[in-house]
Amino acid sequence: MRTTPLWDEYYELLPREELEKIQLSRLKKVLIRAYHNLPYYRNKLEERKINPYDINSLSCLSHLPFTTKEDLRQAYPFGAIAEPLRNVVRVHSSSGTTGTATVVGYTKKDIESWSELAARALSSYGVDEEDIIQVSFGYGLFTGGLGIHYGAENLGATVVPASAGNTLRQIQIMKDLQITVLACTPSYALYLAEVARENNINWKESSLRIGVFGAEPWSEEMREDIEKRLPIRAFDIYGLSEVIGPGVAFECETKEGLHISEDHFLPEIIDPQTGRTLPPGEEGELVFTTLTKEGTPVIRYRTGDISSLNYETCACGRTLVRMKRVFSRTDDMLIIRGVNVYPSQIESVILSFEGVEPYYQIVLTRENFLDQIEVQVEVAPQFFSDQIKVLEGLKKQIEEKLKTELNLSCEVKLLEPKSITRSEGKSKRIIDLRKKEEIS
Amino acid sequence: MKQISVFLENRPGSLYEVLYKLKEEGINLRALSLADTAEFGVLRFIAENPEEIVEKLKKENFAATLTEVLAVGIEDRPGGLAEVVGILTHQNISIEYLYAFVSPQGERAYVVLRVEKLAEAEKILRENHIPILDKLTI
Ligand SMILES: [Zn+2]
Numbered sequence: 001m002r003t004t005p006l007w008d009e010y011y012e013l014l015p016r017e018e019l020e021k022i023q024l025s026r027l028k029k030v031l032i033r034a035y036h037n038l039p040y041y042r043n044k045l046e047e048r049k050i051n052p053y054d055i056n057s058l059s060c061l062s063h064l065p066f067t068t069k070e071d072l073r074q075a076y077p078f079g080a081i082a083e084p085l086r087n088v089v090r091v092h093s094s095s096g097t098t099g100t101a102t103v104v105g106y107t108k109k110d111i112e113s114w115s116e117l118a119a120r121a122l123s124s125y126g127v128d129e130e131d132i133i134q135v136s137f138g139y140g141l142f143t144g145g146l147g148i149h150y151g152a153e154n155l156g157a158t159v160v161p162a163s164a165g166n167t168l169r170q171i172q173i174m175k176d177l178q179i180t181v182l183a184c185t186p187s188y189a190l191y192l193a194e195v196a197r198e199n200n201i202n203w204k205e206s207s208l209r210i211g212v213f214g215a216e217p218w219s220e221e222m223r224e225d226i227e228k229r230l231p232i233r234a235f236d237i238y239g240l241s242e243v244i245g246p247g248v249a250f251e252c253e254t255k256e257g258l259h260i261s262e263d264h265f266l267p268e269i270i271d272p273q274t275g276r277t278l279p280p281g282e283e284g285e286l287v288f289t290t291l292t293k294e295g296t297p298v299i300r301y302r303t304g305d306i307s308s309l310n311y312e313t314c315a316c317g318r319t320l321v322r323m324k325r326v327f328s329r330t331d332d333m334l335i336i337r338g339v340n341v342y343p344s345q346i347e348s349v350i351l352s353f354e355g356v357e358p359y360y361q362i363v364l365t366r367e368n369f370l371d372q373i374e375v376q377v378e379v380a381p382q383f384f385s386d387q388i389k390v391l392e393g394l395k396k397q398i399e400e401k402l403k404t405e406l407n408l409s410c411e412v413k414l415l416e417p418k419s420i421t422r423s424e425g426k427s428k429r430i431i432d433l434r435k436k437e438e439i440s
Numbered sequence: 441m442k443q444i445s446v447f448l449e450n451r452p453g454s455l456y457e458v459l460y461k462l463k464e465e466g467i468n469l470r471a472l473s474l475a476d477t478a479e480f481g482v483l484r485f486i487a488e489n490p491e492e493i494v495e496k497l498k499k500e501n502f503a504a505t506l507t508e509v510l511a512v513g514i515e516d517r518p519g520g521l522a523e524v525v526g527i528l529t530h531q532n533i534s535i536e537y538l539y540a541f542v543s544p545q546g547e548r549a550y551v552v553l554r555v556e557k558l559a560e561a562e563k564i565l566r567e568n569h570i571p572i573l574d575k576l577t578i
Binding site: 386419 | 480
């Protein structure tokens with residue numbers, strides 16, 4: 001079932017019983033370190049009268065306080081770093097879309113583990129020393145670029161650090177350097193494919209074979225679309241800077257969930273409303289405790305990502321738990337006329353229609369105290385018809401499917417091609433014009 | 441004959457953008473119709489070198505397409521159009537849409553017809569001595 005090599009056979013095939021022993025001993029250590037070196041977390045433990053020396057089983061985890069993005073923001077700049085700065089060799093920072101930045105520190109050992117984890121992921125996709133990988137994730141404070149970069153170098157592949165932007169040049173590089181692996185955000189991959197098509201690039205001459213995509217939620221339909229437009233097999237990579245960066249979890253060839261490197265990260269799924277731990281298989285917010293991280297350890301960090309956990313041994317042989325691909329986040333859930341809607345649901349519907357381009361925008365307004373949702377899509381030039389009834393039919397079909405999927409009436413607006421801004425990084429798809437004060 | 445159709449978004453200026461582009465390219469419109477709904481519109485027109493025009497429009501990010509239509513000449517008198525429509529209706533050929541225009545000389549009017557069974561419609565109209573044009577040179 002597995003045709004690609006294991007990067008770290010010992011940990012990737014470790015029986016659960018043994019894995020749990022390692023996890024527990026690492027958890028004890030990280031808790032004690034957090035208690036002594038992270039004042040913000042020590043306060044939380046003391047408030048709840050928890051003695052970290054009392055933790056003696058993995059099930060104790062559910063009694064420990066959470067760490068939130070807000071905690072890390074308040075700890076800005078160095079309050080979340082558990083090591084003296086002289087031991088920190090790098091920092092990354094994520095600003096998010098709202099509020100202050102968070103700073104995450106890495107020791108030498110952290111950078112090494114991260115390179116190992118990213119190599120594990122790349123190896124699972126089938127990347128090896130022969131490959132030439134174009135890293136078109138942004139380099140800089142964002143972890144995407146450097147994370148994949150170090151992993152690929154560790155693996156022995158040839159790295160082309162293209163970073164994001166200048167799409168025509170990116171395509172030129174892909175052709176000239178005979179790139180075999182492309183790593184970027186899925187929305188950038190689509191954009192790149194579109195620019196290539198406009199410039200009549202013939203992919204038959206390219207050596208491209210693998211796509212490594214992450215840093216934003218993307219649907220199965222989007223994967224199919226990318227694989228149709230580019231000559232690649234597209235794989236999902238998961239990670240977030242607060243936990244380490246790309247490489248926390250990765251897909252294997254079966255593409256049935258992402259294997260979490262549990263020797264480094266302890267995952268949980270919780271109910272985002274109550275904070276209660278949910279049993280395996282149930283969907284909820286993904287929470288991580290770092291087990292090995294020195295620079296910025298986090299205990300029960302709430303990712304905001306919606307997923308579920310599957311502990312069955314995978315067809316690929318790995319014993320590492322699989323998390324369901326993240327299609328949505330707790331904070332991008334929209335409440336429209338009292339109905340919970342995830343943009344990813346809308347994306348799935350749009351991508352199932354051939355007559356529209358894979359770009360969309362959701363505009364929320366409020367008229368007479370009633371939420372209105374308009375889904376804007378671009379008419380695909382090749383499907384455009386001179387007949388009004390064909391276009392109206394398309395619009396109606398999309399509206400009906402949205403209604404069935406979301407349980408909500410949406411207005412679909414057909415736009416001219418290229419009306420929606422193409423993104424080179426994470427894309428902005430929601431425009432909420434509802435006045436905030438009216439909501440409460 | 442080939443007709444060019446262009447998708448128009450429902451917002452101010454979308455028609456002007458197409459027309460301005462056509463003007464820039466020095467394209468002379470022989471016949472034109474604008475169909476619109478509350479949500480969007482379709483501009484349809486006849487001009488010379490339609491293939492070239494569609495390519496140019498696509499390059500400028502317009503959704504444009506070519507459609508085979510029939511352009512027929514009718515006598516510019518009451519009932520002239522009814523006669524043509526009648527012939528097609530009798531043969532169960534449905535008309536998707538049509539638009540008419542009068543030549544400057546004023547003797548003849550022309551109708552652009554979009555029908556589903558184009559070859560059949562053409563044959564029947566010819567049999568009924570309705571002049572069919574390959575080109576609009578007015
Ligand atoms: Zn697997």
